[in-house]
Amino acid sequence: MNLGKYPTFIGKPIKASFKPVHEVCTILLSAFLVAAGLNLFLVPHHLLSGGITGVASIIGYITDWNISLLYFVLNLPLIIWGWKAVGRRYIILSCLSVITTTWFMTIIPEYQVTKDPILAAIFGGIISAVGIGFSLRVGGSTGGFDIVGSIVTYKHDFAMGKLLLIMNGVVILILGFYKSWDLALYSMLSTYIKGKVVDMIHVDHVKVTCFIVTKKKDEMLSQLRKLHHGITCMHSEGGYSEEDNYMLMTVTTRYEVPAVRKTVMATDPQAFMNVVQSTEILGRFTRPRR
Numbered sequence: 001m002n003l004g005k006y007p008t009f010i011g012k013p014i015k016a017s018f019k020p021v022h023e024v025c026t027i028l029l030s031a032f033l034v035a036a037g038l039n040l041f042l043v044p045h046h047l048l049s050g051g052i053t054g055v056a057s058i059i060g061y062i063t064d065w066n067i068s069l070l071y072f073v074l075n076l077p078l079i080i081w082g083w084k085a086v087g088r089r090y091i092i093l094s095c096l097s098v099i100t101t102t103w104f105m106t107i108i109p110e111y112q113v114t115k116d117p118i119l120a121a122i123f124g125g126i127i128s129a130v131g132i133g134f135s136l137r138v139g140g141s142t143g144g145f146d147i148v149g150s151i152v153t154y155k156h157d158f159a160m161g162k163l164l165l166i167m168n169g170v171v172i173l174i175l176g177f178y179k180s181w182d183l184a185l186y187s188m189l190s191t192y193i194k195g196k197v198v199d200m201i202h203v204d205h206v207k208v209t210c211f212i213v214t215k216k217k218d219e220m221l222s223q224l225r226k227l228h229h230g231i232t233c234m235h236s237e238g239g240y241s242e243e244d245n246y247m248l249m250t251v252t253t254r255y256e257v258p259a260v261r262k263t264v265m266a267t268d269p270q271a272f273m274n275v276v277q278s279t280e281i282l283g284r285f286t287r288p289r290r
Contacts, residue, residue, distance in 0.1 A: 041124030093140025133201025
């Protein structure tokens with residue numbers, strides 16, 4: 001049996017066997033970063049990260065209930081919704097993230113790393129956003145509004161960071177009315193930074209157009225079709241060599257560009273590929289679930 005260029009482990013290529021391990025480790029790291037951003041920067045200053053975490057924090061500030069437990073309980077209905085709307089694998093990873101984030105929040109002490117609320121807002125937002133971005137990159141989420149955002153962006157290709165900023169802004173306004181507009185504005189700064197960082201890491205919504213010039217049209221089409229995006233094939237001619245070529249055009253996401261590049265180079269090492277960012281797309285665009 002030919003299993004490809006990778007050695008095997010219990011009948012599967014080692015690369016495929018270790019993919020779940022990589023995903024779980026990434027989820028654990030992201031959960032630790034989110035919990036650290038909260039307990040070391042945001043919570044000590046009574047700042048909000050927005051979303052379900054923010055709702056849990058507000059309730060915790062009012063009632064002195066355990067914020068990590070509230071975070072877990074409030075995520076349950078969203079997890080059920082995500083299971084139906086996005087898929088089982090996504091929710092399994094999200095559940096793992098919610099559980100481990102809750103656990104990390106109980107073991108990481110609430111400690112003021114800095115007494116400056118502006119620095120706390122900035123670094124708390126960055127650290128939390130990196131954790132959220134890592135989780136989204138492997139196909140999961142950190143729960144809460146991330147699940148809502150993933151459902152919306154999957155169906156409408158809206159920037160995740162922008163959507164989180166809008167939803168989190170509503171929660172932060174509640175903090176302003178309840179406690180202090182200074183804290184609300186600091187929290188908004190943190191949320192804005194978090195949204196920008198998430199969009200830098202999570203690039204599923206960014207569309208690019210790949211132009212591939214090759215002589216191996218049939219082989220290239222056969223391999224590119226496995227990526228589940230539409231392909232347009234055009235006959236072309238070299239400007240200097242005057243040799244016949246074919247140019248294939250396909251629109252994909254920035255996240256999937258490495259897979260396209262790998263496919264092109266494996267099929268035709270002499271191929272030429274140009275990738276440009278697409279500012280607007282009209283018509284049907286299919287993004288496969290991860």
